[in-house]
Amino acid sequence: MKIKAAVAREKGKLTFEELELGEPRLGEVLVKLTACGVCHTDTTVLNQDMPTPLPMVLGHEGVGVVEQVGPGVTELQVGDHVIISFPFCGHCEPCLDGRPYACDRSTELFFFGGYEDGTRRITDANGAEIGSLFGQGSLADHCVAAARACVKVDPEADLKQLCSLACGAQTGSGVVLNKQKPRPGDTYAVFGCGAVGFSAIMAAKLAGCSTIIAVDVVPSRLELAKECGATHVINGKECADVPAEIKRLTGGRGVHFALEAAGLGILVKQMLRSMRPDGYAMVVSFAGDVPLNASMDLVGSSVTLGGTVEGASNPQVFIPRLVQYYQEGRFPVDKLSRFYRFDELEKALEDSHKGTAIKPIIVF
Numbered sequence: 001m002k003i004k005a006a007v008a009r010e011k012g013k014l015t016f017e018e019l020e021l022g023e024p025r026l027g028e029v030l031v032k033l034t035a036c037g038v039c040h041t042d043t044t045v046l047n048q049d050m051p052t053p054l055p056m057v058l059g060h061e062g063v064g065v066v067e068q069v070g071p072g073v074t075e076l077q078v079g080d081h082v083i084i085s086f087p088f089c090g091h092c093e094p095c096l097d098g099r100p101y102a103c104d105r106s107t108e109l110f111f112f113g114g115y116e117d118g119t120r121r122i123t124d125a126n127g128a129e130i131g132s133l134f135g136q137g138s139l140a141d142h143c144v145a146a147a148r149a150c151v152k153v154d155p156e157a158d159l160k161q162l163c164s165l166a167c168g169a170q171t172g173s174g175v176v177l178n179k180q181k182p183r184p185g186d187t188y189a190v191f192g193c194g195a196v197g198f199s200a201i202m203a204a205k206l207a208g209c210s211t212i213i214a215v216d217v218v219p220s221r222l223e224l225a226k227e228c229g230a231t232h233v234i235n236g237k238e239c240a241d242v243p244a245e246i247k248r249l250t251g252g253r254g255v256h257f258a259l260e261a262a263g264l265g266i267l268v269k270q271m272l273r274s275m276r277p278d279g280y281a282m283v284v285s286f287a288g289d290v291p292l293n294a295s296m297d298l299v300g301s302s303v304t305l306g307g308t309v310e311g312a313s314n315p316q317v318f319i320p321r322l323v324q325y326y327q328e329g330r331f332p333v334d335k336l337s338r339f340y341r342f343d344e345l346e347k348a349l350e351d352s353h354k355g356t357a358i359k360p361i362i363v364f
Contacts, residue, residue, distance in 0.1 A: 002019070003018070004019075004141050005017060005057045005139060006342075006345055008045060011047060014046060014345065016343070016345075019122050019123065019124055020122065020124070022121040024068055025115070026070060026072050026117070027072050027073060028073070028115070028144050028147060029147050030066070030067045030069075031084060031143055033142060034160055034363070035063050035364060036062045036163060036362050036364075038349060038359075039060065040194065040352070042349070045111070053112060054131070055128075056113050056133055056137070057122060059140065059143075060133050060167055061168065063084065063159040065081055066080045066150070081152065081153050082153065083153055083162055083165055083323075084145045084150050086109075086167065086309075087109040087134060087136075087149045088101075089104065099312070099314070100314055101310040101313055110133075112131070113131020113133070134167075157327065160361055161337055162333070163361050165323065166319075168199065169196075170199075171309070172196035172198065172201075173200065173311060174312055175203075175312065176204055176257070178313055179282065179306070179311070184207070184210075185208065186207075187211040187250050187255040188209045188255055188257045189246055189258040189259075190215065191268075192264075193222065197214070199331075202228050211232065213255065214234070216233075216235070219235065224336075228332065228335060254274050254279060255275060258280075259284065277303075278303070281305050281306070338357040338358070339363050340363070
C-alpha cells in the first residue's frame with residue numbers, strides 16, 4: 001500500500017515521501033497511525049549523532065488502530081487501539097526472563113532499520129529499501145510493527161495523549177518505578193526537564209517521595225515541574241553550585257535517588273555530587289563524555305551509577321499501569337503535549353530542540 005512518511009535520507013535532511021509499505025508478516029500487524037510523539041532519539045538519528053543506516057523512516061512513539069493482522073497473531077485483532085512500544089526478539093535469555101528492554105538484539109532492532117526476520121517492509125519509488133526506526137517507522141500514516149511490541153489499550157482512552165508512553169514517559173517513569181524503586185519519604189532529583197524528566201518527577205510523586213527536586217535552565221519548564229510534582233526547583237543557569245543547593249534542601253545529606261535526562265556529561269557529574277551515601281543515580285540520555293572521578297564520585301561515597309533503556313520495562317505489563325495512572329489523573333502526561341500537523345514536523349523538531357515544546361505530537 002502507498003503511505004506518506006517522514007524519511008531521513010542523509011544527515012540533517014528530512015523529506016516527506018510517498019512510499020510502498022508491505023503487508024505484515026509472521027507475528028506482525030498493520031497499524032493506521034492516529035498520532036506519533038517526537039522524541040530526542042528521532043533527532044539523534046536524523047543528525048547522525050548516533051550512527052544509523054540511512055535512509056530511515058523516523059518515528060518510534062506511534063499510536064493507532066490495527067487494520068490488518070499477519071500470520072500467527074492471536075493477541076490482537078482488527079480495530080484494536082494500540083500503543084506501539086519498542087521491539088524485542090522474544091526468544092533470548094533476557095526476553096524469556098521478562099526483561100525485553102535488555103534483549104540481545106536491541107541495538108539491531110531499534111536502529112538498523114529491519115524487522116526480526118532481518119528484512120524491511122518499505123520501498124521507495126525506485127524499489128530501494130527504506131529502514132523503519134524501532135521496527136515501526138511511525139512518522140507515517142501507516143506502519144507495520146511486531147504484535148509483541150503493540151500494547152492494546154481501552155478504545156475510550158485519548159490515543160494522541162498516550163504517545164509518550166511508548167518511549168519517553170515509559171523511560172522516565174520506569175527508571176523510578178521499575179529500577180530504583182524509592183520508598184515513601186525518600187528524596188529524588190531530576191536533571192533535565194524534558195518528557196523523560198517530567199515523567200520521572202510524576203513517578204517519584206507516585207512512589208511517595210517527600211522531596212522531589214527538578215533541575216533545568218528553562219523557567220517555564222521549572223514552573224511546570226511544580227505542577228507535575230516537584231517540591232523544589234533549581235535553575236542551573238542561576239545557581240552557582242547545584243549539588244550544594246540540593247544538599248541544603250535535603251538537610252546536608254543529598255538525595256537518595258536521581259536521574260540525568262538532559263544529555264549533558266557535566267550534569268552527570270553534578271548529579272553524582274548531589275547524592276547521599278549509598279545513593280542510586282541513573283543516566284538514560286546520550287550524555288557523551290562524562291568528567292568522572294571514580295574514586296571521589298563513586299567509591300568514596302558508595303554511590304551506584306547505572307543506566308538502562310526504556311525504563312527497564314516490560315511494555316505489556318508496565319504501559320497498561322501508566323494508562324491507568326493517567327486515567328486516574330495521577331500521571332498527567334497531557335500537561336506535556338503540544339500538537340502539530342504532519343506537515344509541521346520540522347517545526348515540531350525545532351520547538352523540541354529549543355525547549356519550547358516538551359512533547360511534540362504529530363497528529364495524522
